[in-house]
Amino acid sequence: MTVELMHPDGMLEQTDYSPVAVGTGSRLVLLAGQAGVTPDFKPAAPDLAGQVHAALRNIVIGVRGAGGDVGDLARLTFYIVGWVPEMWNEVLAGIARAQESEGLPAPMPPLSIIGVAALFTPDFVVEIEATAVLG
Template identity: 30%
Template sequence: MTTHHPHRPHQLHRLNPPELSPPSGFSHAVTVTGSQLVFLAGQTALDAEGKVVGDTLPVQFEKALGNLLTALHAAGGAPSGLARVTVYATDVADYRAHAPELGRIWSRLAGRDYPAMAVIGAVRLWDERALVELDGVAVLP
């Protein structure tokens, strides 16, 4: 049981039980106490004019993650508040091949407090040029 601490209005606890495989770039479970949540819509590599930026997965991933974080900042949140992120990729093999580079992009933009995550293969995304989409749930301070 977690007790509420008035001087700490919210807490995220990242749980990685030893019975599960060691997580790399994600947490197995995240609990949240005493918080307001923000639900983040799926973001692709669209620029402000609604055009997809980049022809490669790493370039699109960086833009899509940047867009997700822009929406989060507009809601008053920070990357460390991300509790859950889902990644939709049109080519999971390509995503796996670029995983180390995508991890470096994530660390540079969002830090190393990893949310609970899933990567899901999608036949296509809303914009047919989009290679990746990210959505999520975050905790506001």
């Protein structure tokens, strides 16, 4: 594993994701924003939780395609249409599904959520960018 997830003393106490990731590999993988879509560009689900799950699955496919795995993920940035904090539980539900089906770590790597007005098409409600460090 090339990424060590950390939670230094004195930082905000949280359990869903680690605030710090330290990469020790030699290859940096930058994934373009992944929406919750099927390979034929159709929404994988109508709801936020389903699209978060599908977008994370697409990220795992990308990281594995680059020769890495889920333990190499160092950072995630979520872009969510119409973000309000009340959406957090749906985001967590999608993450939990991806942790179960794709083996993503718990807690997750550092993540940020940015609210946006729109994505590529109105059918998409989330897009997730990822950074991974491979050995």
